[in-house]
Amino acid sequence: MKRLTATPATSAPAEHGEGPIWDAATAELVWVDITAGLVRRGRVDGDDVVDVAQHRGGGTVGFVVPVEAGGWLLGADGGITRLSADGEADVLVELAGEGGSAEAGGTRMNDGGCDRAGRFFGGTMAFDERPGAGSLHRLDLDGTVRTVLDGLTVSNGLGWSPDDRTMYLSDSGAKQVWALDYDPATGTSGQRRVLLDFTDDPDGVADGLTVDDEGCLWTALWGGGQVRRYSPDGDLLAVVEVPAENTTSCAFAGDLLVISTSVHGMDDAARAARPDAGKLFTVRPGVSGPPANPYRGPLTALRET
Structure with a gap:
């Protein structure tokens, strides 16, 4: 098994990167x-990431994807927001049953992405992480928004196999990564099956993920200070050690793996022990990955079903 160590980038740290x-x-x-x-x-x-700009996207912003027409689409607060290239944020749709404050037991967008066709998927979670309060929503190419999975806890990392026939989804609350048969023509998925189970793993739980050009999964471990590479059959192939306890997600910029981390929930002693926590980290693992798929649908007249 291959073991690597990531190094911190010079970009400014985040609270919950x-x-x-x-x-x-x-x-x-x-x-x-x-x-x-x-x-x-x-x-x-x-091997470095240098800050260019930052933009306000909402009260909370769970994830970002590029838009083919320019700018970005965000899973922000309890809905979907368009962020223009000049940094203007415009709420496109507030998802039914989502949103609200932490004090009122509300939910927020957490993680997501687009398939190769350009459909937008966004997962949610409750602020208090109560079981079953999370869902996965899909914004189709005709502007229709629908809920495709419910009963999740912390809907998290999302990705697809290189042939688009398998969708991967992690639920940090359930401590599992699922594989689902996927139809790229319709954007529908079949019954989920457990690919990775972290229930008894002492090193943490699956958070964000990405899929490399060879079809292997890279999964960040919240609480574990690691990113792990698994085969499509679930065999552990490599471990990247990260000097930050809460690794949250990862993505490829060509053959450079970029890893996000968080200091969320860490006390002063833990932050002092991990001074680089919250930063981005990078490593070259000897494999490349694709860029993010852009959203290719409409940006107005979105509607829920």
Whole structure:
């Protein structure tokens, strides 16, 4: 089994860094700071990521994807927001049954992505992480929004196999990563099956994920200070050690793996022990990955079914 160690980038740390993506159209690394409600943009310089800009996207921003027509689409607060190239945020739809404050037991968008066709998928979770309060929603190419999975806890990392026939979804609350048969023509998925189970893993639970060009999964471990590579059959192939306890997600910028981390929930002693926590980390693992798929649907007249 291959073992590697990631090194910190010079970009400024986040409170709750998450969801890095490589935006091929802008040649930028884009990620979010969930609790700060920010979208962060960076330039890859060798093995480093250098800050370019940041934009306010909402009260909380769970994830970001590029838009084919320009700008980005966000899973923000309890709905979907368009962020223009000049940083203007415009709420497109507030999802029924989602949103609200933490004090009132509300939910928020957490993680998501687009399939190759350009459909947008966004998962949710309750602020208090209560079981069964999360869902997975799909924004189709005709502007229709529908709930495709419910009863989740912390809907998290999302990705597809290179042939688009398998969708991967992690639920950090259930401590599992599922594989689902996927129909790329319709955007529908079949019954989920457990691919990875972290119930008894002492190193943490699955958080965000990405899929490399060889079809293997890279899964960040919240609480474990690791990113792990697994085969499509669930065999452990590599471990990247990250000097930050809460690794949250990862993405490829060509053959550079970029890893996001968080200090959310850490006390002062834990932060002092992990001074680079909250930063992006990078490593070259000897394999490449694709850029983020852009959203290709309409940006107005969205409707729920």
